[in-house]
Amino acid sequence: MRVLLLGGTWFLGRRVAERLAARGDELLLAHRGSARSAPDVPGEHLYGERRELAAHAARIREFDPQAVVDTCALTGSDVEAVLPVLPRVPTVVLSSQDVYEAYTGLRTGRELSPVPLTEDSPLRRDRYPHRGSGHPDVPDDYEKLDVEERWLREGAVVLRLPLVYGPYDWQRREEPILRRVRAGRTRIPVGAADLLWTKGHVDDLATGVLAALDSRAADGLAVNLGEHITVTVGTWFRQILDAAGSAAELVRVPDEALPADLALSGAVAQHLLVSVARARELLGWAPAPPDGRVAESVRWHLANPPETAWTEADAAADDAALARAS
Template sequence: MRILVLGGTRFIGSYVVSQLAQQGHELYVFHRGETNQNIPQSIHHIYGDRYKLGEYRKEFETIKPDVVLDMLPLTEEDALLVSKTFQGIAKRVVAISSADVYQTFGRLTGFESGQIVETPTSEDGPLRTKLYPFRAHFQQGNIMYDYDKILVEKAFISNSDLPATILRLPMVHGPFDRQYRPYQYLKRMIDKRPYILLDEKIANWQTCRGYVENVAHAIVLAITNEKATNRIYNVAENEAYTELQWVHYISEAYGKWSGEIIIVKEGLLQVDINPEQDLTLSSDKIRNELGFHEIVSIEKGLENTIDWELVNPLDNLNAADYDYELEDKIYQSIIK
């Protein structure tokens, strides 16, 4: 196949491009040229600004891709520009969305009020009723001010002349993850903390996760299988496990921490989410229709992630997130 990737040089995208290259597809990657993370030499680079996609239409017409993969459509405007640019050129677009479209995310973060939503959520589960979930945290002019994957999905789906596949991704971890998802616990293990404190409700909270190579595999399947046309898929690990289990997995993968995980009563630790609301997804649809399965185990994926984070430690730590003095005071109050 002839595939054009918008983005594809950073975290998840680089793994997608690598897997597609291994399958022998003809690959074009459109990006700014700022990163070439693990990009195979066999691919073709097109350097440019995605916000000026229309200026490259003639070049895209020459390539005439079978599928366009958009790794980073953040706003409705992003999606409309991609859809308009490739209409009449590409046969299909695959767009990366997120689990944050669901009502569960609104309930979890407090962005929306209402009753707890039952999980795991399937693709026809209720979506948020309020738009722009991060607008309160950003000024107008910042791309995240207008971020909303619900509008992104609608923009792609509404163009009947360019069929779309939507992939709703989980929390993704792995080498090169700039969100350093296991790090809040790994850092404490590295620092040889004798214990890690977990709020009793956070300990039982469950969310959707995925290791980057497995998530990339799901994206590749959606690109290369025409069955995915005009479909929406959740992507997530089949196993839903609690935050307590997640910390145990991290400890086992790290292998050098002999401390204790201590569950503390609600109210002693700061909790910024509603832990009564899980954020788990059902990935049955993509497994049944496209044959998706994990190609890397949970354990191996975490080992790879931690190995990378040990070599590339997070350098902009928020000191308030690692207030060991406060944690010691809480611990002392518990054991008295």
């Protein structure tokens, strides 16, 4: 199969490209060539901004893709910019489970939606949840609901992704714990740590993308992906410590005392527990058992630490929180 990937050189997109190439598919990757892009991802690379994809229209026509995977649409305008250039072929689009109203509940401390969430659960009524955040990788008009609306009209399969972890995770989901392990901390402040947030290992999610490419059963539909077993954040933190070989103690402190990078361990009113029944029924997809997935991810991140170091200010914040332990 000839597959055009929009993006395809970061984290999950990179893993999708590697899996497609490994099974013999031909790849054309259109991306910016940013600092996070892996230059050794297999396939032919077209460099430029999404909004300049028309500059590559002749090469895309010549390649004659049989399928498209859009890994990096963040805004409605991201979709509108590429639709005139792309052929009408089976398309898989990566979205997020932040489209659900439950995500608003998690952010605002309100219980807004029952769980587990299905594809028919209420969607967010508020738009642009990160507007004004100043995050360098999240534009003010970031909105996966806008992305979904435009792609679903085109008959694409929209895959709603959970909290994604694994090798090459640029968000480094395990880092709040691992940075303390590296610093030799023996006590780590946590809150209630009762949040249930469906996760997904990058390899399993890549398998889900391939399943959506190979099946037409979900065309024009949104489909949740994620592990079918979810533990609390506190248990996940303990799994990370065990995988790192650390005997550090998780110490309960008041939520208001938590260091910023451990805020996820505070008490919550709304969970993000998601059902993946549709993926199983329509795509024949199921993730591998999560046993061992956390350990695999932790091993990679310990062997590939970030450049940022633990500081005296970090230690002071933890010590201040621990001084308020119950």
